[in-house]
Amino acid sequence: MAGSGAPCGPAARWKRHIVRQLRQRDRMQKALFLELVPAYNRLLEKAELLAKFSEELKLEPNSVTPVTYHGSWEEHSGPASEQVASPASLRAKWQQQEEGLQLVCGEMAYQVVEKSAALGTLQAQLEERQDRLAALEARVAELREARARQARLLEERRARNAARREAYEALRARAARQEAALRRLQEEARDLLERLVRRKACAAAERNLRNERRERVNQAWVSKELKQAAQQIVNINESPDILEDGTREETVTLTPAVEPDPQESETCEKWKRSFRSASATSLTLSRCVDVMKGLLDFKKRRGHSVGGSPEQRYQSIPVCVVARLPTGVLDALEAHLSEVNAVCFGPNSSLLATGGADQLIHLWNVVGGRLEGNQTLEGAGGSISSVDFDPSGSQVLAATYNQAAHLWKVGEAQSKETLSGHKDKVTAAKFKLTKHQAVTGSRDRTVKEWDLDRAYCSRTINVLSYCNDVVCGDHIIISGHNDQKIRFWDSRGPQCTQVIPVQGRVTSLSLSPDQLHLLSCSRDDTLKVIDLRVSNIRQVFRADGFRCGSDWTKASFSPDRSYALAGSWDGALYIWNVDTGKLENRLPGAHCAAVNAVAWCYSGSHIVSVDQARKVVLWY
Template sequence: MKPLGGPKDSRGGTATDGDPWKAHVLLQLRRRDREQCRRFRDLVCAYSGLLDKSGATDWILASGRRGAVSPSRAQLKKAAGELAYQVVERQQQMKMQDDVLEEQRDRLLQDERRLAGARDLRLQLRLRAERLGERNGRLKAEYDALMERQGRAERRLREEKLRGSGLLEDVMALKRQAAARLNQRNHRRSRAQDVNLQKELQTAATSQVNVDSSLGGARWRCLALKKKPAEKSPAEIQADFLLLPFLRSAPASHVSPRIPASIRDLFERRRGRSRPAAEEEEPARPVRVPAAARVPGRALHVLEAHEQGVNAAAFCPSSALLASAGTDRVVKVWQVRAGALRHQTTLDGSTEGLTCVQFDPTGHRILAGSYDKSALLWCLDRPVAKLTLTGHGRKVTAARFSRHQVVTGSADGTVRMWDLQRAACVHLAQASSFCSDVVCSENVAISGHFDRKIRLWDTRLSSCVRCLSAQGKVTSLDLSADGRHLLSCCRDDGLQLLDVRRWSHRGAAFRAEGFKCASDSTKVAISPDACFVAAGSADGAVYVWNVSAGNLEARLADNHSASVSAVCWSSSGEYAASVDKKGRAVLWSDL
């Protein structure tokens, strides 16, 4: 399409030569022609292509040049219709392209907006990252400072530990030296007493003494020998020394006034020296009179005593309190009132679980052994441990009061005697076998071991005076109130009762169908009158045997959901208690 030219007048000139408005109109028309030409260039090109394809234009031009006859009107209309239809299609395509272009512009605008938002977010994140970097730098500096302080604190801690270990070694050395000096003084004092005794016996052997006895009217006469005191034989002196306990046991009215004053003073002095000074300082102890025990038949109170398993339980001498020790590292004291247990106090201080517990004869102090290789002593009015006895190499399995001393047994195979006034070990006995339990009588400690032995120790000399064979690995021991019967429990699922006066190896044995020793620390009990024995089984039942008949008296079940670890009897014989490995305690009686 060619741009429109200016109209020519009849004289051959253009319209611009006349009126200016015509020139302006012509200029506007030309501008519109350029704009339309630029806008419809694609359409014109397409239209030209269609014409080329149809050949109409060539045919018309060729016909015009040749002067041929013009095409028919119908053919022209048909060609014009086709072209108009194609123009309409092109317009629709252009409209669709315009819509697509508008959508693309909208999307582009949205993308630009998102890009602007992303740039703002990027800027915010960059600022935040800078702030975080600054904060991290400050935290890094603080962390470095804290690490430096921790390093200094650890160095000081190591130095303090080394210092503490050195001080502990010094203290232990001083205690060992003090114990050695005390042992030497005691040994010298004992030797001096023996020498003085022998001298006085030799002096008394040279005099004539008549002793009248009210039993059968027998008359004992010691005739003085004509030989010198130095010539008295050692056997005769030892025989005279063995007569002393019998003379001491006789009433004062039975001793003849003809006995020399030296002999009488000797007996009085020995009678006074046999009582240690520390014993006089102890509070008065209640007299233990064996009471008639009742066979427990009914559970009076069942409670969850500890958060974890209970390993031991014991009544106080008055039967008004019950103490329980467990794996949760505490000792709980319960009041026994009207057949029920009420919590009184909790004693802590152990770093690991407790293995045993016992009241002292006054009922005011409690002793317990621990897995942390120590034994702890509490007063009931204070929840904090008063004394901590350390020195064993492994856990303390047994801890018992023995007059003014404490005797402990350990898994390291040793039995130690402790002086409570100095909190020091005064005697050490080596058994070379796992010690499971210890019971004490006057000047005698009895220990049970895993090597199937029961050993008797002289607490004054820390020497083993007798060794008995057991039926199996000994798990626990219990001594009757009168000190005449010793009960032992072994891993062969049996109990054995020995007569302490005879130390018979053929003591009464107690077994029952269904009874099974639950662990290496199962604790048994003998009644105060020594008529019944009780033990807990792995099936959660408590078995009670009659000593005189030797048969099973009662089986108490349905109250424990785990194996029973310990059984104890009150000194009044009215109550019995049992504890298990799930922390439950049961109070039993026949009421």
């Protein structure tokens, strides 16, 4: 079955297998016929012998010669017979022998039939196996053809793979060149940015130097004016003169503080003039007060300014004397398309902002105990994680998950500024008490200070852990982090001034209006009040059933700092008394999901809570 050429490995294997199967079948069938063939041969011999005996018995008795059958008679008669038997006895004896031979022939014929049937069965099996062998040979031929086709396809695919590999290598080389070009461009951009920062720093230093020189000149001039004013004496005539129009006239005389020499008496006479008392007072007292205020303001600006520019603080910040504990629900509605993450009241306590995962900020008016839609702010581009009003109530700042914070002006639907620069989700964004300044915290382990006039990051603080929330004081920034620590930063210094460890990841921070106490909420299901005067944890609030529902659960002080408010995972609100440390009230039933954030209005009359089930609830 081998071909002319040397067969390949698989073909040689199946050929050897077929040969082994044929040899095994030959041995099996040969074993079946090993006993049948000799028995059949013996049967044929006996049949021939019987036929010969039958022919001899048919002959006449006279024709039988004693010599011919002498040997046979001696063989069948036994050694005891000494005389020759008669033909009749021989015929009877041969008949008996013939019957015995017929019986033997019948048995042999029966065996022949059985063996013939077995042989037919074996021949049928042989034919069946030959048919199967032919089918297998046909199948082998088909498989050979399929193998040849697959080999051709394999060669084609190898060729295509080789071509694709060459194209991939070319693309890799091109990508490497482009990456190198990108790195060069990034380095150039970094160099340009560093040069720009250096130039801005130089320009700021020059501007500061010019301002200082100008202020020094103004100080010198003011000092000179003060010295000249100090050398003059203001004499007020207490007896007023009555003018023709009925008005009084008080005379003020300016005289030198040191008496002049006699030679200079004529010169000093020209300094003695009469003025109205109001004019004289405004010339001296008000001028001195203005000058002193200017000096104090200059010193303050020198100590707390950034880049030499004076800090402008907001004129008025609302103050609450007594906050009222909420007892019931005024209004509840589904405000957003998905969960609501942040809520904040405006300074006038009648404007409310909510932000959610639907990338929208809704402004609401609190009118007659109900929430009425005011405006929708768009353009965030990501889930809202924090919202805040500036102290004037004219701007809204929001932190989003698209690595940026957005600034809106109340009354304008589209974003006014985008504060981009973070490399991960921005989790907190708060206004500072000075105008046009804000602070953001992010999961990229940085806290950034922003100049809102130019949408420029004025400072970047690198931290070792995720930042979950920030609050701002006069000149301090406080950040809560995922590593269970609260960090304090001075706006005028580069380093961290203090670190307070707490148990559990910090989820939110709330600064009291007097900036003397800090409320923190953490994942150990507790609220902590930190006294900033001694930098120590003053109280720890916990309650049965209270649990933080997420890493961004927000807690809040009441505007008079008498109460601490937080929402739990079961939808209930918990209110603690800051002075006594006891749980003051628990408000269940309004929410059916975890509460994400709460806010207490500045007037102290209402609170608002938002949850993960898109609901906003107003409490009274």
